[in-house]
Amino acid sequence: ETGVTQSPTHLIKTRGQQVTLRCSSQSGHNTVSWYQQALGQGPQFIFQYYREEENGRGNFPPRFSGLQFPNYSSELNVNALELDDSALYLCASSLRGQGKGYTFGSGTRLTVV
Amino acid sequence: ELKVEQNPLFLSMQEGKNYTIYCNYSTTSDRLYWYRQDPGKSLESLFVLLSNGAVKQEGRLMASLDTKARLSTLHITAAVHDLSATYFCAVDANTGNQFYFGTGTSLTVIP
Numbered sequence: 418e419t420g421v422t423q424s425p426t427h428l429i430k431t432r433g434q435q436v437t438l439r440c441s442s443q444s445g446h447n448t449v450s451w452y453q454q455a456l457g458q459g460p461q462f463i464f465q466y467y468r469e470e471e472n473g474r475g476n477f478p479p480r481f482s483g484l485q486f487p488n489y490s491s492e493l494n495v496n497a498l499e500l501d502d503s504a505l506y507l508c509a510s511s512l513r514g515q516g517k518g519y520t521f522g523s524g525t526r527l528t529v530v
Numbered sequence: 531e532l533k534v535e536q537n538p539l540f541l542s543m544q545e546g547k548n549y550t551i552y553c554n555y556s557t558t559s560d561r562l563y564w565y566r567q568d569p570g571k572s573l574e575s576l577f578v579l580l581s582n583g584a585v586k587q588e589g590r591l592m593a594s595l596d597t598k599a600r601l602s603t604l605h606i607t608a609a610v611h612d613l614s615a616t617y618f619c620a621v622d623a624n625t626g627n628q629f630y631f632g633t634g635t636s637l638t639v640i641p
Binding site: 448450452457458459460461462465467472473475507509516517518519520521522523524 | 534561563565571572573574575578580618620622627628629630631632633634
């Protein structure tokens, strides 16, 4: 059983640029969620995807967008990067309705300069 | 919006001692999760608590849930250095799609 894999592991971008982060969900999981974790804080929910549609969104602006593909993998896109977007971005997968919580990936560390 | 508070935020304890981390939340929920995070790493699932009165134990860690008091505890017994990490509780607001995480408790176990 493979876990959740994310790429890239680290990324440095310039303010105003766009970035795409990728996630492959754990085998057997059909739901993918994205979280942003700023340094020293708990993860904050960005959004969740189920059946290739957004299924809930946290308090993040529209420049944060995502996709889920038929194989349940997912992308997080962030446009017009700001310095405050610097954070660890965590992808988490789960099986909807199972109630066992998430399996988290190792994260992508994004630095905006 | 659901609020989740943990205390203490920082905990330094000697090996062999016992201690409890508390997690309070503001809205009714019967699903609570505990995670561990090592520096620079992702989150590792520790416990899944899905009903009032649920108690789970794994090694030196024991978690419990009181949904009426909106409180969960993570009890550490006879701490060892390997338990040094940041511990998060997370509450599912019964929507099935969003977890609200606490601020985390940074635990350091001193030899």
